[in-house]
Amino acid sequence: MEKRLLSNIHLVTICAILLFTRAKSFVESSSSSSSSHSNNTVTRCIAGERSALVDFKASISDPANLLSSWKADDCCKWKGVHCSSRNNHVVKLDLPGHGCDYNDVDMMMQVLGGNISSSLLGLQHLQYLNLSCNEFYGVQIPEFLGSLHKLRYIDLSRSTFSGRIPPQLGNLSNLRYLNLGWADYTYSMDITWLARLTSLEQLDLSGTNLSTIVQWLPVVSMLPSLKVLRLSDCNLRTDSSSHQISNLTSLETLDLSYNFFNTSITPNWFWGLTSLKYLDISWNGLYGQFPDEIGNMTSIVRLDLQMNNLVGMISSNLQNLCSLEKFYARGNNISGSITEFFLRLPSCSWNKLTYMSLPSNNLTGSLPTKLKPLSNLTGIILGSNKLTGPVPLWIGELTKLTELDLSNNNLEGFINEGHLSGLESLEKLWLSNNSIALVLNSTWVPPSNLTDIGLRSCLLGPKFPLWLRWLTRLDNLDISNTSISDKVPDWFWVVASTVRTLNIRHNQIIGSLPSTMEHMKATAIDLSSNQFNGPIPKLPISLSELDLSRNNLVGPLPSDFGAPSLTRLILFDNSISGTIPSSLCKLRLLLLLDISENKLTGQIPDCAAITSETNITSMSINNLSLRNNNLSGEFPSFLQDCPQLSFLDLAHNNFVGTLPTWIGDKLPYLAFLRLRSNKFYGRIPEELTQIVNLQYLDLSYNNMTGIIPKSIVNIKGMILMQDYDDSFHRAFRYGESIIGPGDMITYTENFTVVTKGQERLYTGEIIYMVNLDLSYNNLIGDIPEEIGSLVELKNLNLSWNTFSGKIPANIGALAQVESLDLSHNELSGGIPASLSTLTSLSHLNLSYNNLTGEVPSGNQLQTLEDPESIYIGNPGLCGSPLSQECSQPEPTPATVEHHEDLNDVVLFFIAMGSGYVMGLWVVFCTFLFQRKWRVKWYSICDGWYDRVYVQVAVTWASWTRKKCAEAESDH
DSSP states (O other): OHHHHHHHHHHHHHHHHHHHHHHHHHHHHHHHHHHHHHTTOSOOSOHHHHHHHHHHHHHEEOTTOTTTTTTSSOGGGSTTEEEOTTTOOEEEEEOOOSTTOTTOHHHHTOOOEEOOOGGGGGOTTOOEEEOTTOOOTTOOOOGGGGGOTTOOEEEOTTSOOEEEOOGGGGGOTTOOEEEOTTOSEEEOSOOGGGGGOTTOOEEEOTTOBOTTOSOHHHHHTTOTTOOEEEOTTSOOOOOTTTTSOOSOTTOOEEEOOSOOOOSBSSSOGGGGOTTOSEEEOOSSOOEEEOOGGGGGOTTOSEEEOOSSEEEEOOOGGGGGOTTOOEEEOTTSEEEEEHHHHHHHSOGGGTTTOOEEEOOSSEEEEEOOSSOOSOTTOOEEEOOSSEEEEOOOGGGGGOTTOOEEEOOSSEEEEEEOHHHHTTOTTOOEEEOOSSEEEEOOOTTOOOOTTOOEEEOTTSBOOSSOOGGGGGOOSOSEEEOTTSOOOSBOOHHHHHHHTTOSEEEOOSSOOEEEOOTTGGGOOOSEEEOOSSEEEEOOOOOOTTOOEEEOOSSEEEEOOOSOOOOTTOOEEEOOSSEEEEOOOGGGGGOTTOOEEEOOSSEEEEEOOOTHHHHHHHTOOOOOOOEEEOOSSEEEESSOGGGGGOTTOOEEEOOSSEEEEOOOTTHHHHOTTOOEEEOOSSEEEEOOOGGGGGOTTOOEEEOOSSEEEEOOOGGGGGOGGGTSOOOTTSGGGGGGOOOOEEEETTEEEOOOOOEEEEETTEEEEESGGGGGOOEEEOOSSEEEEEOOGGGGGOTTOSEEEOOSSEEESBOOGGGGGOTTOSEEEOOSSOOEEOOOGGGGGOTTOOEEEOOSSEEEEEOOOOHHHHTSSSHHHHHTTOTEEESTTSSSOOOOOOOOOOOHHHHHHHHHHHHHHHHHHHHHHHHHHHHHHHHHHOHHHHHHHHHHHHHHHHHHHHHHHHHHHHHHHHHHHHHHHHO
16 A cells, blocks of 8 residues: 555656656747747748748839838738738738728829739638729739639729639639729629639629629529628619519628619519618619518618609608618609608617718608607708708707708708707708808807808808807818808918818908918819909919909919919909919819900910920810900910810900911810900911811901801811710810819809890800801802801801802701891892791891892791891892882893794694694595495494483483382382
8 A cells, every 4th residue: 555655656756747847848948939039030931922922022013112011031020911820821911002092192192003923822821812992903803813712801892903804713612702893994794603602791893894794683692691792883784583582581781873774663673682781772763653662671771772763752661661770862753741751760760760861852841840759860961852941940959960961942041059059960061052041149169070061042141150260170161152241351261271172152252362372271262253352372282173253353373373283273354464474384284274354465375395394295274265355476376285175265365367277186176266356367277177076166356368168068066966965065064073962163154145136145055056257357259058068057147258149049058047147248149048948047137238139038037126127238139028129020022033933833823723624624525525435434423323322321211210219118
């Protein structure tokens, strides 16, 4: 017993010693390992995988040096590289760029590019790959990714890939997440490979061209684990099985927006997906009554039906949507009472509903006077409806509200502190275009989080609203047309220094622009139609759009505009003097420049020297208006570097010289050309008629000579009806700057056109005017018949020239012409009868020519006012409506030729009569001396007489008997 006990003691002792030794060894090993790591003497990175990553880095471009850490020995410590803690293999490559940071231009430049090396095949344990928001322009999604079989996550979205999506991706049976959305130029002719990704839970192919794929729904229905499906803007066609119930029973998110199916909203397969939490079918042209099937989707959290053609009232089935949090139905034709809509909101989700958006519909009536317990609402968007009445006080009780849009309705009444004081979280307030007066105490402090304010056409004035001074986070401010007639306070420019868009136009605000304007952060500023005075200071460096028109600004234009990204500069109707500075040539992104109706003098600078300095060969401008100044010099040569120009107005200046021959070659998109009231001379260059889109040409009040070129028939803009969405009309749609719902900085071209005998003001509708005005020049020759081919002309004015010859006979082909003026020329001959067929004609002037003959009659010509003035100065004209009647033609004296013709007629009739008499006499003498012939002829005549007599008698008897029988049967 003692021996056994002793033996056990020895055994325990030995075990203790062994355990102590192993523990000591482990501690020393751990210490050594820690020391080695601290001294960077041991790496976890596997050599082959490090080499693969180095080759990958070598193949891509990295201008922002995002991969600067890819130098150390341990690749597991490189930025974006993650290794397994178990076997040290690279399992995650997370390298998203910043190309999606659209609000920060500098950040957007921090991206990767170039090519993606196949060296990534060395990362066979890779499970996660994220290269989103980079810029791989023109690079196809690599096919070799299909060989990385352990991949579970792929995100290549918004990285500007192009080409075909490789079907080899179907080999990735472990894939759970695949996002190829918005790669810009990718397409797929076949998506059957998707059916092999049986583990896929999230799929995003948004922006991919799938237009050739008809049976897309059966393919995605074979993914039983799919929870998220995004196929927005894929050019999908309506699936042949779209009315069948899908097998996507696990689907929670479905985005089919921007596919424009243009089909009925019911029936559709997605209404059977009762597990859906997020449904986006916006921008699809779906039509029909508001669907009752919505009531079956009891799990729905967010429902987006925007920009379709739904009609009728909101379905009462909304009461079943107990999980509903966000509801979007903008841009439909939903009607009914807004109060009824509130009553139909699901009472079971009152505490869940956070956002409702129904702008641009036909909702009517007043907002309810009492609030349901919707205390969690963060957004109410009801702009652009037909709401009436006051804004209810319960709005102020929504303490979580961040966004309120009631703009573009017919609301009225007052808004005071009671409506706004409780909205401590409010960030966006849009009340524009209502009849609302804001009655706020000068000591009232607005919500500190306000970033967007739209109060256009509300009543704020006449004093400048003092509560604006407390706003320190403003991003967008619109207080235009709010009846403010006050001097702008100094503190306002401090508040405005941080805004992105500022609109205070159409007020009576007095003051000068701040000298510190260049330090503002604005991208769009509209101060037009006020009473600002003084000079224009240097502009903010980030500014892209500026409208200072209709003010009292004086002094020269700034020598340095200071805004290199400026796209729209609108300064018309001021008193700006001096010359146009050469710094204007540096604004290479400028699309619109209107400095008309000022006091500018001198010549337009030649931008060629500046172009050579900047190595930029062309400017972007497409609308240039310099009219009503005192500018001089020849036709601006810098326009040769403006190939996109579509609108040019140099009217009412002192330009001289001939029109350049390069105009047709260098300005191919020119649609509107106004050069009236200058000193241009010489012929109308035939090269001008090469501009096929030209629809408005005004060369009046110059010294042009020569003839109208017959090649004018080449101007298709005056022959064919224009599509006013074509590219050459983009001069009137410059990418408007949004300030708030329904609000934007806009520019509308406006000038007077001499038509119908008077000057008429045209604004935006000028794009529909097809005009040819060559009046008050020294043009000669005939009016070419080719002018009758310009069938889309609405105004043709060739008056006050020295045209001769006749009015073209085909003038009646100008079916659209409303005003025709050919007065004060040397035209001769008659008025073409075709003129009376012009049913659109409302003004005609043919006075002071040498026209002769009768005025043609016609319904349209009889309706013209003051008909006498139309034809005055043409003494050779006669007939209605003139008082001078046309005389009857006098008998023409007989001539020798007339007598000869008469003798021929007489001789013809004498010969014919003689022949007739001689023929009868021969027959008579034959019957007289030949008895047999005479007897034979008489016997033939008697036989014919007997046959006819018998036939008539028999027919008469038969008809009589028939009538008698019918009479007896009737009785």
